[in-house]
Amino acid sequence: MIFTDPKSTESFENIESHKERNFYCKVFAGYFFNELISEPNSRFKAFLLLLKSKVNDIDFFFKSEETDEKHAIKLLQTFNIDESHVSFDFHGDQLTKRWDGDDGELADILIIGRKAVISIEVKYLTNWNFTKDVMLNQIRIAKYGELVGRKAIQVLLIKKSKWENARKKENHSNSQFALLKAESGKLKLPMIVITWEDIMEITGNEKVIRYLEHQLKDVNNTIMNREEFHEFYLNYLNSLKQKLSDREELIYRVRDYSAQGKETGNPRKVFDIKDNVLHIEELSRRNIISKCTEEELFVIYEHFEEDIEKLKHAKPRKEKLLADFHNFIEFKRPILIDMLGG
Known part of the structure; x- marks a missing residue:
């Protein structure tokens, strides 16, 4: 069904969408954040632990003006499965009349907790851009946090190879990583970077793991993305x-x-x-x-x-x-x- 084994059909490329939204909705709505599948709490905790593990790494955590590593950990600790709601492809144009931000996207995946929200920007085929995906998006996310009375954290989910490549190009004139690193401590919101390979490591279902392996390998080796x-x-x-x-x-x-x-x-x-x-x-x-x-x-x-x-x-x-x-x-x-x- 959702996680069809690629080896079980010769026409997998003809039946599986290569769109980013298809990929992340399957993984997170179909598995990680699906309370209808057994042991949802353990999966949610594993995801939060993954975020916490990145906070003390300067290449994966970027501070805001108000939130350092210690404060970010405290915000992540406020989330629990019974008081959290997950939504996908969340835009400003659906919000109330009190909303004074623009109508653009706030999150590919939005996790709304009791005291905080996590906005996840997902990259799978495309690369990330500091201005578009961080600076401009954080303006919307921060306004949303004010509207709902919660602190906000931004997460960038990206392929490991793309993130490593961005870090290697830190000294290039148009380095997106250099721009982000220079703003650490001055951002509107704290930002955590995780990779699809991290997600695969905390996945406890063999069928989902095989699906992830196939999709990520396909993007890496077969098609010029x-x-x-x-x-x-x-x-x-x-x-x-x-x-x-x-x-x-x-x-x-x-x-x-x-x-x-x-x-x-x-x-x-x-x-x-x-x-x-x-x-x-x-x-x-x-x-x-x-x-x-x-x-x-x-x-x-x-x-x-x-x-x-x-x-x-x-x-x-x-x-x-x-x-x-x-x-x-x-x-x-x-x-x-x-x-x-x-």
Whole structure:
């Protein structure tokens, strides 16, 4: 049923959704936080113990202005299964008129206890972003905590390999880990990082363990996931940028190639790029960007997303995907050159 053994069917890839929500709902709603399965209290306690075990590790716990390690442990100790409620995909737009925050997502998984709430940001296929997933999300979570009269803790659940990779890149100019580490002690909320491999270690059901192993192995070894694809694409465009021009500053022309734009001539929706300064409406009016950053390259990516998605949905092995992507870029090269001001 929910945790079908991958070995029991030859068409597992054709019946199992690769969406992040499908994965974490199965694991947490179907097993960890399901009170209809025997011994729910032991699973809930194991999860809380996992969070507590990370609090004294500076690479997995990040303090807020008000909450240090000792206070975080005390908050976690207030949770018990009889006075806790779990909800999934929780957004601000469902809250009462007293809510003055934005309508965005507060948590992929929300655990509401007697004195505190735990907001879990889940990453499985995609990577995490400090501004989007931590800073902006903590504003919403903190407001929610005030609304319901409870202290809040944020948890980031991510693959071990992705977290290790983030830590290795601490000295890079765009390191998300460095940004997070620098804010430890200044965050609105304390933040704990756990990994899917941690979850697998505290799983007491062999069928669920086999499901987790298969899903995590599939993402690691078979398919180029979204974050890897984005990184490859950005590296390719950066390389292409250097080949097309040795000018110190490039001028990028961004045009609307979406089907809607072709039919109506209307600009695409506003993209949130670097503090909301650059908007697609402004780009459509001026038709230029005076300076290119990695974030701005995502605008170019958006124009070709439909074509790229077709490649990704074919789920080829990495080698084939890279070859297909190379051919795709060669086909689009005239458009790219025009966009790059060549």
